Amino acid sequence: MNRPSGQTALDILGKDKETVIRELNSQYDFVGEIRVNELVQLEIEKIKVEEQIREEFDESKINNLADSIKDKGILQPLIVRQEAEKYILVAGERRLKASKIVGLNKVPCIIMDIKKEDVPLLQLFENIQRENLSELELNKVFQGMREKGLTIEEIAQKVHQDKSYVHRYLSISKFSDEEKKKLEEGVALTKLTEARKIKNEEKKKEVLDNINNLSRKEIEKIKNKSSSSTPSKSFK
Structure with missing residues (x-):
């Protein structure tokens, strides 16, 4: 596949490329067969938004994020996957919306090889860190991670919570x-x-x-x- 030209997003993360890719692949290893291919600055108009897990957004929070981006820039790259010449947004719709408000032409992106059926799980996992997920959404994340073979302890480590927190939301499956x-x-x-x-x-x-x-x-x-x-x- 042809990769977009442009400045990499390593300046955003403050680490060398090999370290970033290794850490990201480790972070998302539970999702399945994924691979972080590249970190680039990608033109916003090339990013296509398909169906996302989170359909509603707090506009005031988007505006606050836009103010933060205007002041500090985007501190966490968006995640996209590539289909032919298109780039499909996997995670980071709030950052994308806020970037459009600011008037940015390009945003830092992680290009990731990921199966389409694994995208919803990764989206939910990403949103744990950025939005308050509902109890049912948290259950879906943790249940998906269990189905991928992770133990309760491993899930707790991934989301920086104790095991009782994970047990609480897994119980919703019953x-x-x-x-x-x-x-x-x-x-x-x-x-x-x-x-x-x-x-x-x-x-x-x-x-x-x-x-x-x-x-x-x-x-x-x-x-x-x-x-x-x-x-x-x-x-x-």
């Missing part, structure tokens, strides 16, 4: 469709996790139906009562 829908509606994961511990299925359903009106401690009390022989009070 949630029912109704429980996942509650997460999408904004119900706290801690409340749903507590509700799932209720052994009496009828009582559990009653709690889920009324979960917006209950605190985590109230759910815990209901769980403890349902585990004993003492009948619990109905919500009706």
Whole structure:
């Protein structure tokens, strides 16, 4: 494949090319068969944005990022993959949008060989560091990493969190469709996790139906009562 001419982005990272490529390949090794080929300054008009994991962006944050880029430049290159003469954005849409606001013609990019089916996982992993992902998105990232063969400890190291953090979001894989829908509606994961511990299925359903009106401690009390022989009070 022909690579675009232009200044490399090594000045942005402050490291030699071999070190950067080695570190990036190590960072993304869980995704699968990827390879960082080049770091370049790429013309914005050559970058095509296809479907991204994050479809909504906070415009105020984009504007703040634009101010930062205007002041300090782009501190982290975008990631693209090449198809013929096109460059498809893999990660960095916020930086791309902000760069357009600033009026930049070129942006530093990492050109990466990556299978198209592995792109969503890499996008989610990238967004852990840059945006607040939803619980379901975090579950998707960690589940994908597990399917790639990583242990809980290895995932925790990748995302700079402890193992309990990873366990918490992996547990969502066991949630029912109704429980996942509650997460999408904004119900706290801690409340749903507590509700799932209720052994009496009828009582559990009653709690889920009324979960917006209950605190985590109230759910815990209901769980403890349902585990004993003492009948619990109905919500009706």
